[in-house]
Amino acid sequence: MSGAVIFDPLLPWPVLWALVALGVAMVALSLWRGLAGWWLRGLAAATVLLALANPALQREDRTPLSDIVVLVVDESASQRISDRPDQTARAVARVEAEIAAMDNTELRVVRLGDGDGNEGTLLMTALSEALAEEPSARLAGAILLTDGQLHDIERAPDLPAPLHTLLTGHDTDWDRRLIVKNAPAFAIIDEEVTLTLRIEDQGAVPAGLGGDAELSVAIDGQEPQTFRVPVGQDLELPVTLGHGGRNVIQFRLAAAPDELTERNNAAVVQINGVRDRLRVLLVSGEPHPGERTWRNLLKSDSAVDLVHFTILRPPEKQDGVPVTELSLIAFPTRELFLDKIDEFDLIVFDRYKRRGILPMIYLENVRSYVEEGGAVLVAAGPDFATADSIFRSPLADILPATPTARVIEDGYRPAITDLGQRHPVTEGLKAAAGGDWGRWFRLIELEPVGGQVVMSGMDERPLLVLDRVGEGRVALMASDHAWLWNRGFEGGGPQLELLRRLAHWMMKEPELEEEALSAEAEGQVMTITRRSLAEGARSVEVTRPDGETVTLDLEESAPGRFTATYEGPEIGLYRLSDEEMDTVIALGPAAPREFEETIASGDKLSPAVEATRGGLLAVEDGVPDIRTVREGRLAAGRGWIGITPREAYLTADVTILPLAPAWAFLALAALFSLGAWLREGRR
Template identity: 80%
Template sequence: MTGEVIFAPLLPWAVLWVLVAAAVAFTGLALWRGLSGWWLRGLAAAAILGAIANPSLQTEQRNPLSDIVVLVVDESASQRLSDRPAQIAEAIARIEAEVATLDNTELRIVRLGDGAGNEGTLLMTALAEALAEVPRARLAGAILLTDGQLHDLDRAPALPAPLHALLTGQEDDWDRRLVVRNAPAFAILGEEIRLTLRIEDQGAVPEAMGASTRVTVAIDGGEPQSYTVPLNEDLEVPVILDHAGRNVIQFSVATEEGELTDRNNAAVVQINGVRDRLRVLLVSGEPHPGERTWRNLLKSDSAVDLVHFTILRPPDKHDGVPVTELSLIAFPTRELFIDKIDEFDLIIFDRYKRRGILPMLYFDNVREYVEKGGAVLIAAGPDFASADSIYRSPLADILPAAPTARVIEEGYLPAVTDLGQRHPVTQGLTAEHEGEWGRWFRLIDLEAASGQVVMSGVGERPLLVLDRVGEGRVALMASDHAWLWNRGFEGGGPQLELLRRLAHWMMKEPELEEEALSAQAEGQTMTITRRSLSEQGRSVEITRPDGETETLELEETAPGRFQATWEGPEIGLYRLSDGDLETVIALGPAAPREFEETIASGARLDPAVGATRGGILALHAGLPDIRTVREGRLAAGRGWIGITPRGAYLTADVRITPLAPAWAFLLLAAALSLGAWLREGRR
């Protein structure tokens, strides 16, 4: 129960103060004139002013509210290292016991775990969210139980009470970590790129540790290579990517005895390999309507460097046309087929036949070029079935089908074979437009000897045959009428998509591999895809970062495509294998932010704690006592931390009672005035 006098004046306060001034002036005048009743006159004026001020006694029934202490417990991944969990449990028990001994004080505990993604420890965010549920008038203090390594200091809230930090960890903690300072997301195949690494020690490093260590590098889960490198220095690591698509590079450092954790001793970098320029050699025989189809397709891609030659006549033909008018430049056969053949990613023979321009030695060079990893595409016309066919050359050793010398001239609809439905070059071409394609009118009769027939023509004869030879690839299209689709004849067809896929398959683009095992990651979820020409069921064995294995069955989602989705339990490098193929994929960041700095330190918290006159204490030095301090005083010392009692309350009832009725003030004023008159009259 509390009480206080309040005023509810009958006149505005400004008028009341004017009347006060007038009363003081009149009383002073009476004193100056020597009137003996001047003091009675002053009291009478005061009684009149009191009646106008209308004083009342206000009494309140107050219910006291408890003070609140907020404890934010950091339980992120770095807090699970060494003996920190035991320190946390002991500190919580001590704080609970200390707060329990304080009068009218309660403890609220907020626990902070690992957030989604790689945001790190959002300690101040957790504190701000906890304070949003606590009335500021009741907050007596806040305590952070952490290692001090937070990543959202800019979100620190303003506190009306002391903020303290209790640090876990030991005085002799030390750790070694591997840092990838820069790594590009893309790199050009065959060109050297440089990654910047740094291996550094933190904390109380033992004197026995040397100035260098061994780092291991593995690309795509292959055979690791080990190097000796200096510590605490930036290292430039040269890397050359040898295949397109995702390249996974893993760096790791051996774990030393006494090191706080090995979770930051490895880093994974994923770089997509891209081709700078695709060099294509297109050699056309006699001009025909489909010649422009290949040229336009290849020229439409800005990443393709096209070298195109059309043979208009053989050298033994004499028609009187000057040689200088036959072409802009001479056909550099030696440079193209001997000196620089290895510089081309793809060679296309479009209706080309042996005409005495290219010796057999050159064709033999083309065969070797394919066996060493090159690619050749034959777009066959009637010449392929003739005696001058390029099949009658060393190319016969690498071609997947042989001509029968028969050329079929009748209309037919190109069709994707059952095998072609599973092959990435032709998969899905008929999904929406089957039956709407235009007809072709020429087919070179072939006898397939190897490879995969992915498209067929008249009487299910081979139309498009694909094959692998050595390290290279060969494609044979048994018709030169793809240009009819390009012209929109009878509705046309997917010639651009077909020819684009065909060209990129031959240049070994990863997304068009017919036998491939790949995985895509989004957060901790990976989508595993196995492409295969086989119809048998597929499963994949997953090897986790900790060495544990798990077998996952894949479901066929489309012809030749098997998929499954799997949630990875932890961040790190996973190895996938189905017995035939292997691949690796990294889940999570290259190096988890939570383990970038693991040594406990209060340096980052010092500005926020110092602003409230709180303290930062290490738990290894002993658990602190909790005391009460007055607001604005220093709230921490050796072995203790302080909280500020707030004295908050809830008003349950309010009563207002007038000190005296107005007529009593007027009666008192009249009596005093009468007394002044009688005193002055008697005198």
């Protein structure tokens, strides 16, 4: 129970205070005039004013509420190294026992794991959320059990009670970590790019530890190379990417004796390899409607450098025009096909036929160019079926089909073969175009001798044949009527998309490889894709960073495409293999924030703790006792921390009674007035 006197004046307070001033003035006047009953007059006025103030006695029935102490337990990744989990468990048990032994006090335990993505330890966010669920009037204190490595100190809340920190870890802890200071997301293939690395030692580094460390570097999961590198200095590492698409580079430091953890001894960098400028040589045998189609396709790509020659004046053309009056450019055959042929990524022969312009030795050089990694696309016209065909040259050794000398001039709709449904060049092409394709009206009859037929014409005759020759690639299109699609004839067709895919496949773009094993990561979940022209069940073996292996069965999600998803249990490099192909993928950030700083330290938390006069103590020195202290006093000392009792309560009932009835005030005021009259009259 609790009681208090309250006032509910019958007149507004300004009026009441004016009456008080008037009463004081009258009493002062009486005293000045020497009236003997001045003090009785003052009592009478005070009694009237008290009655006007309407005093009442308020009694409250209160239910005491317990004090609350919040304990935030940091269970992030950096708290799971060394013996910190045991230290944490012992400290939690001791705090729970101490609070349980205190009267009228409750403990709220909040456990904090790793933040989403790479946010790090959000310790203050967890504390703020815990405080938001409790009445501030009952908060007696807050305790943080952590290694002090948090990443949201700017979110520290204002506390009405002491804040304490219990630090895990040991004074003798030390750690070595690898830092990737600079790594580009993209780099040009076959051009050197520089990565900046640094090796740092933290904490109580043992005396006599060498000034260098052993660093191994592995690209795309290949055999690593090992180097001795200095510690504490920036290291410039030149790297040259050998292929397009994702290149995974893994760095790993050899473990040092007694270091705190090896989790930050490795880093993974993923760089996408891109071509600087794709150089394409387009040789048109003669002007025709489809010539501009090829030119527009290649010129529309800003990353393509196109060299285009059209043979307008073949050697057999003799019309008597003086050479000095011709404005034509001589075909630089030697420069293009001997000196600089290796500089081109793709050579396109568009309706080209032998006219003596390119000697056989030049065409032999083209064949060697393909076998050594180049690419040739032949867009065949009617001349391909004649005796002057480019097939009647050294290129016959690399072309995947033989002409039968028959040219079919009839309408047909190009179709995707069963194999073409699985090949990335033509996969999904029908669905992407929407509706039926327009007809073509010319087809050079071919007899395949190798490669894959991905498109067919009338009566399932080969229309587009793809093949790999040595290190290079060859494509043969048995028609020169692709331009009809570009003109929208009978609705047209996916001409630009087909030719774009074809050109990029020949230039070995990774996303168009017909046999490929790849993986894409989103958080800790990877999506594995296996593309293959072969049919049948597929599986892949996943090797985790800890060396454990898991076998996953792949499901055919589309013709030639097998997929599966897998959630990695930890961050790091995962190796994928299906006995035919291998790849690697990194899950999680290249350098997790949780392991950037692993040495326990209270530097970040000191300002917030000192602002509440709390304490910062090490768990290795023993878990401190918990005492009660008065508000505003120092709340920590050697071996102890304090909480502030709040004495909060819940009001269950309120009773208000007048201090005295109105007639009592009136009678008392009259009695004082009568006494003043009698005293002054008798005098």
